[in-house]
Amino acid sequence: MKKFTSSSIPIVKRIADSTVRRLSLYLRFLEDFEKRGIATISSDELAARGGTTSAQVRKDLSFFGSFGKRGLGYSVAELSARLRQILGLEREWQVIIIGAGKIGAALAQYHGFSQRGFRIIAVYDADPDKVGRAVDGLVIRPLTDLADDAKRQAPDIAVLAVPAVAAQEVADLVVKSGIRAILNFAPHQLQVPETIAVKAVNMAMELEGLSFALTNG
Amino acid sequence: MKKFTSSSIPIVKRIADSTVRRLSLYLRFLEDFEKRGIATISSDELAARGGTTSAQVRKDLSFFGSFGKRGLGYSVAELSARLRQILGLEREWQVIIIGAGKIGAALAQYHGFSQRGFRIIAVYDADPDKVGRAVDGLVIRPLTDLADDAKRQAPDIAVLAVPAVAAQEVADLVVKSGIRAILNFAPHQLQVPETIAVKAVNMAMELEGLSFALTNG
DNA sequence: GATAACTTGTGAAGAAATTCACAAGTTCAT
DNA sequence: ATGAACTTGTGAATTTCTTCACAAGTTATC
The missing domain is CATH 1.10.10.10 (Winged helix-like DNA-binding domain superfamily/Winged helix DNA-binding domain)
Structure with missing residues (x-):
């Protein structure tokens, strides 16, 4: 060794x-x-x-x-x-959440993340109606600000909680903004450069796994 | 072949x-x-x-x-x-959600499940303050009713959205109620009989995977 | 200090998953 | 009809992952 x-x-x-x-x-x-x-x-x-x-x-x-x-x-x-x-948990990671819908809002309010060193520093949404509202103390920012914000704040991880149809476009923006890790909640397989770390949380897939197990068990 | x-x-x-x-x-x-x-x-x-x-x-x-x-x-x-x-997606699966907190409520309101044939038929919570309130048209039921309800409704899948400390206890109850599949959102490794299908969605684990990738990439 | 009871760390073996590579079948253009 | 261009299905080869099994090190007891 x-x-x-x-x-x-x-x-x-x-x-x-x-x-x-x-x-x-x-x-x-x-x-x-x-x-x-x-x-x-x-x-x-x-x-x-x-x-x-x-x-x-x-x-x-x-x-x-x-x-x-x-x-x-x-x-x-x-x-x-x-x-x-x-x-790599000795440092704090800066996390942004994109998409302030049901899932995004629930994630923003879930304090288990920050307890484990993943600090949510911003929430973004493309919908002008949602922009400006607050989620758990964070004011929802327009997605168009992401690239500029990222230059200053250098977030480490982007959590994608957007509809499947928007996921790829948002992922491209995330990558362009210099963020190197994505946690994807959208039921869409992202195409990103291989230098970008991606993990997917796909509830539909898990449920289908259970369906398979129940059917063929 | x-x-x-x-x-x-x-x-x-x-x-x-x-x-x-x-x-x-x-x-x-x-x-x-x-x-x-x-x-x-x-x-x-x-x-x-x-x-x-x-x-x-x-x-x-x-x-x-x-x-x-x-x-x-x-x-x-x-x-x-x-x-x-x-x-096994030719039939509809009956799903119950246990835990009406942030995650549980977000899941109950997420219509992507029912679109894919996973019909949410009930939401449970142990907290008497939450019982009786409605989430997306479903009245939150007391967890103590689960065993009886299950006899009548025979749900197929239980989604666990409870705190980690309660997860095992709730899983035991779910198994005892005759439910054979669990989708576990609690950050706790469940011990269940091997006839029970379990899938875990562990966001902390995914984030730590990204942390590892960012650190050692 | 000798013996018994543990437990780690790790090559080697075994099992499982992935990739290769090609025979065999299909379509299309001429 | 024939040839060229595709594509599947699948044994075999390869790679990856897991388990085995045991030397070596530690502690406790007498």
Whole structure:
């Protein structure tokens, strides 16, 4: 294994999306354990909580280093700190929400994001009727201001909560504004340069997955 | 390849989750093509739209049969009908939403679900202050009524939009009520019998995935 | 300090998913 | 009718992901 100092995280090879998702899951469990005052945990216990195997947990972590003690397990505090570091959660991320409809407004009002370091700094909408109104203390801004605003505020992540038909156009604008990550709630497959990170939350797709499971289970 | 009649869908082996997600995606594209009056489409065109490869498209479909014509491609109408059949979308599914907070209310008001055959028949909340109020024409019912209601209405899918701390308890109640599919919006890993289909929509996890990508990209 | 009971980290093996590559079928133009 | 241009369906090859299995390290007990 490649040697590294405690403050650097070596990315030896491309990390699979499934691995990153599990790391995120592990972190949530660790924070839970931390709250309950548990100091140490084994890969087995972590696996049981997340519906995976201890080998999977150890392999996932092994991509980034060796964080455990043989015979003992992992320090909950240390491992969660490491995972936060790996996931890039040591800093605050600036998030904008585009689309102040039902979903966009619900997201803007959901304080779980800011609690985890994702700070919502602006809400945009293309509809002049919505512009100027406030959502959870944020005044809805015209979408036409996005490019200019972005120059000053340099938001990190854009949450797209717009109708499917508008999604691609808005995504293009987002990319043009220099934003490098998109969380897409619109049921539309976005075409973006591969330097842009995109995650989609597609509720229709999840429901159809359940429909399939119920039909063919 | 196993022989089968045109009306039956043979599930030869366990279908991967990723395959089902792609089928759902293909269906969305096909519906789009259908609307635009396109009669025929090749696996290549379908793949380009979804960011995958033509071989992947053909392999995905091959698990369920042969729906195309060599040299020509797929009939848009026929393939989308087949996919709806495969995904179990020929019938209407009865959905209940548990939790009438921000997310729950936004979901209840989002008409995209019913348009796709997922009919929201009830909204529940444990909070007596919310019970009795209406969300988009549905009166919020007390969660304590769920078990009894379910006996009569036999809902198919429960959408969990409750706080993380309550999620497991509510999931247990849902399972006990005979509901076999759960769409979980709570940031909590549910423990349910393996006969129950569960999909999780975890926005914190998606955001952390973006954070990782931005940090290590 | 020796033994028993744990647990990690990791190569190797195994399983699963994706991509390749091509025979076989279809259409169209001439 | 023939040839050219397409496209599917699918075994085989390849790549990726997961699980196995065990050496090596730690702690606790006597």
